Amino acid sequence: MNDAYRRLKDRFARIALLGEAQAMLHWDAAAVMPPGGAESRGEQLAALAGLAHELMTSPAMASDLAEASAEGEWDAANLALMRHAQSRATALPTALVEASARANSACETVWREARAKSDFALVAPYLAEVVKLQRESAAALATITGLSPYDSLMDSYQRGIGAADVEPIFAAYEAFLADALPRAEAIQAAKPAPLPLPGPFPAATQKALCREMAERVGLDFTHARLDESLHPFCGGIPADVRITTRYDEANAAQALLGVLHESGHALYERGLPAEWARQPVGEAAGMAAHESQSLIVEMQASRSDAFLGFIGPRLHAAFGGAAEPWAPGNLARHWRRVARGFIRVDADELTYPAHVILRFRLERALIGGDLAVADLPGAWNEGFSRLLGLTPPDDAQGCLQDIHWHDGAFGYFPSYTLGAMAAAQLMRAARAALPGLDDSLAQGDFTPLRDWLREKVHGQGARLGFQDLLRHATGKPLDPADFISHLTERYLQG
Amino acid sequence: MNDAYRRLKDRFARIALLGEAQAMLHWDAAAVMPPGGAESRGEQLAALAGLAHELMTSPAMASDLAEASAEGEWDAANLALMRHAQSRATALPTALVEASARANSACETVWREARAKSDFALVAPYLAEVVKLQRESAAALATITGLSPYDSLMDSYQRGIGAADVEPIFAAYEAFLADALPRAEAIQAAKPAPLPLPGPFPAATQKALCREMAERVGLDFTHARLDESLHPFCGGIPADVRITTRYDEANAAQALLGVLHESGHALYERGLPAEWARQPVGEAAGMAAHESQSLIVEMQASRSDAFLGFIGPRLHAAFGGAAEPWAPGNLARHWRRVARGFIRVDADELTYPAHVILRFRLERALIGGDLAVADLPGAWNEGFSRLLGLTPPDDAQGCLQDIHWHDGAFGYFPSYTLGAMAAAQLMRAARAALPGLDDSLAQGDFTPLRDWLREKVHGQGARLGFQDLLRHATGKPLDPADFISHLTERYLQG
Numbered sequence: 001m002n003d004a005y006r007r008l009k010d011r012f013a014r015i016a017l018l019g020e021a022q023a024m025l026h027w028d029a030a031a032v033m034p035p036g037g038a039e040s041r042g043e044q045l046a047a048l049a050g051l052a053h054e055l056m057t058s059p060a061m062a063s064d065l066a067e068a069s070a071e072g073e074w075d076a077a078n079l080a081l082m083r084h085a086q087s088r089a090t091a092l093p094t095a096l097v098e099a100s101a102r103a104n105s106a107c108e109t110v111w112r113e114a115r116a117k118s119d120f121a122l123v124a125p126y127l128a129e130v131v132k133l134q135r136e137s138a139a140a141l142a143t144i145t146g147l148s149p150y151d152s153l154m155d156s157y158q159r160g161i162g163a164a165d166v167e168p169i170f171a172a173y174e175a176f177l178a179d180a181l182p183r184a185e186a187i188q189a190a191k192p193a194p195l196p197l198p199g200p201f202p203a204a205t206q207k208a209l210c211r212e213m214a215e216r217v218g219l220d221f222t223h224a225r226l227d228e229s230l231h232p233f234c235g236g237i238p239a240d241v242r243i244t245t246r247y248d249e250a251n252a253a254q255a256l257l258g259v260l261h262e263s264g265h266a267l268y269e270r271g272l273p274a275e276w277a278r279q280p281v282g283e284a285a286g287m288a289a290h291e292s293q294s295l296i297v298e299m300q301a302s303r304s305d306a307f308l309g310f311i312g313p314r315l316h317a318a319f320g321g322a323a324e325p326w327a328p329g330n331l332a333r334h335w336r337r338v339a340r341g342f343i344r345v346d347a348d349e350l351t352y353p354a355h356v357i358l359r360f361r362l363e364r365a366l367i368g369g370d371l372a373v374a375d376l377p378g379a380w381n382e383g384f385s386r387l388l389g390l391t392p393p394d395d396a397q398g399c400l401q402d403i404h405w406h407d408g409a410f411g412y413f414p415s416y417t418l419g420a421m422a423a424a425q426l427m428r429a430a431r432a433a434l435p436g437l438d439d440s441l442a443q444g445d446f447t448p449l450r451d452w453l454r455e456k457v458h459g460q461g462a463r464l465g466f467q468d469l470l471r472h473a474t475g476k477p478l479d480p481a482d483f484i485s486h487l488t489e490r491y492l493q494g
Numbered sequence: 495m496n497d498a499y500r501r502l503k504d505r506f507a508r509i510a511l512l513g514e515a516q517a518m519l520h521w522d523a524a525a526v527m528p529p530g531g532a533e534s535r536g537e538q539l540a541a542l543a544g545l546a547h548e549l550m551t552s553p554a555m556a557s558d559l560a561e562a563s564a565e566g567e568w569d570a571a572n573l574a575l576m577r578h579a580q581s582r583a584t585a586l587p588t589a590l591v592e593a594s595a596r597a598n599s600a601c602e603t604v605w606r607e608a609r610a611k612s613d614f615a616l617v618a619p620y621l622a623e624v625v626k627l628q629r630e631s632a633a634a635l636a637t638i639t640g641l642s643p644y645d646s647l648m649d650s651y652q653r654g655i656g657a658a659d660v661e662p663i664f665a666a667y668e669a670f671l672a673d674a675l676p677r678a679e680a681i682q683a684a685k686p687a688p689l690p691l692p693g694p695f696p697a698a699t700q701k702a703l704c705r706e707m708a709e710r711v712g713l714d715f716t717h718a719r720l721d722e723s724l725h726p727f728c729g730g731i732p733a734d735v736r737i738t739t740r741y742d743e744a745n746a747a748q749a750l751l752g753v754l755h756e757s758g759h760a761l762y763e764r765g766l767p768a769e770w771a772r773q774p775v776g777e778a779a780g781m782a783a784h785e786s787q788s789l790i791v792e793m794q795a796s797r798s799d800a801f802l803g804f805i806g807p808r809l810h811a812a813f814g815g816a817a818e819p820w821a822p823g824n825l826a827r828h829w830r831r832v833a834r835g836f837i838r839v840d841a842d843e844l845t846y847p848a849h850v851i852l853r854f855r856l857e858r859a860l861i862g863g864d865l866a867v868a869d870l871p872g873a874w875n876e877g878f879s880r881l882l883g884l885t886p887p888d889d890a891q892g893c894l895q896d897i898h899w900h901d902g903a904f905g906y907f908p909s910y911t912l913g914a915m916a917a918a919q920l921m922r923a924a925r926a927a928l929p930g931l932d933d934s935l936a937q938g939d940f941t942p943l944r945d946w947l948r949e950k951v952h953g954q955g956a957r958l959g960f961q962d963l964l965r966h967a968t969g970k971p972l973d974p975a976d977f978i979s980h981l982t983e984r985y986l987q988g
Binding site: 014017018020021024025028032033034035036037039040041043044047048050051220221222223224225236237239240 | 508511512514515518519522526527528529530531533534535537538541542544545714715716717718719730731733734
């Protein structure tokens with residue numbers, strides 16, 4: 001470790017502190033800010049981002065990176081991540097970054113109207129400009145990443161996996177789904193309909209329950225908060241992680257399952273290696289890795305037979321009424337219901353990947369220049385119909401439903417399904433390593449799972465890319481077979 | 495207006511945005527942050543302050559300031575304030591700034607223990623170090639301000655008034671008080687004791703009332719929040735101002751009067767000239783000016799006979815019980831009670847200045863080298879006894895009671911009483927300009943007062959120093975006679 005590397009650690013810590021300030025201001029904007037603060041907040045965030053960019057692209061940073069050397073696995077990985085971050089930041093000309101920010105912002109604004117009116121033509125020219133600039137950015141990034149343009153975009157969300165890995169995995173899933181979906185539907189149809197859960201569900205009761213369950217998952221509220229926001233999220237920083245949800249008094253499960261999901265994200269942040277705080281290697285490994293942590297808690301553990309046996313009586317005690325609707329079997333019929341639909345965010349575990357596969361293929365074609373924005377609605381509807389056997393009745397329920405592309409996020413969508421698959425793979429490995437895991441979950445005790453994840457995933461920071469992280473934790477790279485086994489067991493056992 | 499001045503406006507806007515981020519993070523730390531976030535928060539704030547300091551002291555800033563020219567009253571004042579801020583920032587060597595930060599922090603920590611144990615000897619060596627560094631800072635600042643060392647410290651809290659103005663004003667007050675205090679006590683003793691206010695006072699009821707009264711004062715909650723914190727304060731930024739209070743269910747008035755006080759501060763921030771936002775001339779004129787705005791709302795308007803006639807029935811309706819305790823005359827006996835005591839923050843309006851006069855004289859002597867830290871307890875007790883005729887039983891109720899000196903704040907204390915006096919002077923001028931002012935207050939309507947303050951004070955930003963601001967608003971510099979008239983009317987009419 002030489003002086004240049006020591007200086008770099010200080011430089012990156014300073015940039016990370018600007019990022020921490022931004023994270024807290026983002027939380028504030030979503031959770032507590034009065035509407036009149038929005039304009040100033042935008043200016044504050046832009047100023048912090050601008051300063052961080054200047055620090056990252058300064059000549060002193062470049063000369064320290066040129067001189068730096070570091071020994072040891074963690075320091076070497078840290079230095080490599082520093083170089084990666086700086087070369088990504090310098091690869092994009094300022095004019096392109098600013099043009100993208102403007103184009104994304106303009107497109108997002110028009111998209112809100114276009115979605116409300118289901119009028120793709122309204123947003124199409126704005127989206128075309130976004131795509132054009134994303135293609136330029138991808139090409140510029142490709143010169144320094146050594147990856148394809150599309151993979152260079154993916155890399156900014158999740159390092160260590162690319163389209164060449166993803167395509168066959170998604171193809172395998174598509175083949176599985178073609179057979180599995182009608183079978184799962186038939187099995188479901190042959191069973192009795194779920195008994196309705198007897199509401200209403202007072203917000204205060206839900207809130208207390210959410211807090212208790214977050215604590216059971218492992219969240220320590222001396223280092224965390226639970227608040228409300230329109231779009232639930234996990235924000236803040238590792239030492240002060242902030243999750244949000246929203247309470248619907250007609251729905252017993254939405255807030256609770258949402259909190260379990262965000263608690264998985266929060267646990268990842270809390271478990272990052274403290275000795276590498278504010279260094280690139282001390283961050284989470286990426287968005288797919290992050291999603292694996294929310295989904296292992298929400299989908300794998302919390303909807304398992306074992307945990308349903310625990311949570312059912314707790315819900316009954318909290319909300320009262322007859323006991324039958326809260327029986328684990330009935331809860332499972334609610335919380336594991338399969339239903340084809342047009343909207344990704346409402347999708348069940350089995351069909352969700354089809355939504356992602358469609359977007360992955362379309363965005364790859366858009367960035368590759370193989371699909372024009374004008375042809376997007378047609379390509380969407382055709383692809384959707386092939387994957388799920390339904391044709392969206394309008395673009396609001398089709399290619400206009402998500403904010404992502406309209407806000408300039410290309411290469412992000414695969415993270416959802418990579419995360420879901422990784423969650424299944426990690427859960428299988430955890431069950432193998434911890435024979436009493438389901439007994440613990442049946443007691444509402446997440447401790448063994450949490451401790452295993454801390455060691456295998458959280459504590460690894462960003463030392464390893466996605467595939468290497470899975471190799472480290474499970475002995476193999478991403479293998480869709482584990483997810484397919486999980487789905488088979490959960491949805492295809494008559 | 496030349497290019498250099500245009501660039502300076504951008505530079506100062508950027509520094510101001512860092513300040514806005516700091517303001518929001520300070521609010522967060524006081525109002526909502528879980529305790530585990532404290533250490534990271536300290537790092538974030540230090541990083542933002544460090545970056546702001548670097549921007550302020552950069553060679554580019556200095557060369558732009560050397561080249562800049564600006565015409566027009568506001569631009570000229572803005573440029574002068576830029577030069578003032580930059581020369582203050584560059585006058586202090588980094589080593590001195592860092593040594594002060596460390597000494598203040600160490601002293602503050604030990605002070606908490608010393609106050610708890612009432613053991614001045616414990617903190618004395620730490621305070622001596624703080625004073626030594628404050629004297630060095632004052633001397634360094636004096637070389638660029640052209641003021642005395644003590645005035646150079648005062649200047650960092652309130653521009654445009656110095657010890658030579660303050661001393662005769664305080665001497666006049668001391669003379670007034672020697673006669674007025676025993677008379678006020680005798681008058682009070684001759685009246686019936688106040689009827690107790692019938693509690694308890696549910697926090698939720700208090701909160702709704704506080705919010706309503708803040709709105710009456712003029713706070714718009716699309717640009718503001720009201721929260722709880724251990725030490726009430728007004729924070730945030732002009733577009734998103736955040737006041738706090740705390741609710742004691744045994745005390746009907748503390749939270750409400752506190753909110754009225756903080757609403758006065760908040761109204762000042764909200765009324766600053768929007769077209770000069772994030773420029774030095776668009777800030778508040780200083781701490782004494784700020785205190786004048788909180789006190790004109792809390793002490794002048796809200797404890798006036800007119801407003802007591804409005805708030806009494808509202809409190810009765812909110813809290814119930816018999817009507818007599820809520821009669822304006824009885825409320826006045828609670829909210830305008832004179833009582834000599836040792837603790838500044840508990841002091842009434844009449845004796846409060848004595849607490850400030852003592853501190854002003856002692857801190858001036860400490861900075862001037864005329865008083866050694868070791869002699870502080872003796873000097874305190876002697877001065878206190880002369881001003882208020884009581885001798886503190888221990889140092890916890892004497893020179894250890896306030897955080898200010900132990901945290902390195904010298905030159906701040908006068909602001910409290912300068913603000914109280916300015917509030918009386920402004921209220922008198924407002925009454926002269928607005929003959930219906932008390933009729934409005936009797937209806938719970940602050941609009942005329944608020945509009946007058948917006949024009950005369952808030953909208954002036956930092957264009958004028960303290961004395962010039964008062965000249966602008968009232969036609970004369972600070973004149974203790976108006977405060978003395980106010981007190982005479984309120985406390986000395988048999």
